[in-house]
Amino acid sequence: YPNNIVENNAVASGTHFGYWYCMVRTSDGQSFAIYRNICPYRQIFDRFVNNSVHSVGRFGVRIFLEYSPTVAGSRSADTPYQAVFDELIA
Known part of the structure; x- marks a missing residue:
């Protein structure tokens, strides 16, 4: 989850993606029973700072399906939140 x-990470020589986020609409697996109201695709990025990626086959950063962060991270209509990738070198 985001x-x-x-x-301060470096990713190199991957066949497809450097950093890959699969944003699902609801928690799944064992987390679903505990975090039933959490919407991963609405959660904010805590920190994504000073990371690098090179020599990967497709994308340096891949956010799959949908990512629509909001301030509260809830399903209901909420104030949009801007995700920030600081100092990403790709």
Whole structure:
């Protein structure tokens, strides 16, 4: 899920993607019972800072399906939130 700290990492020599986020609409697996109201595709990025990616086959950063972050990260209509990728070198 996007609400993580990702900083000071380097990715190289992948066949497809460097950083890949699969944003699903609801929690799944064992998390579903506990986090039933969490919407991963609406969660904010905590920090994505000073990361690099090179020599990958397709995309340096791939956000799959849909990503529509909001301030509260909920399903209901909420204030949009801008995701920021600081100091990404690709």
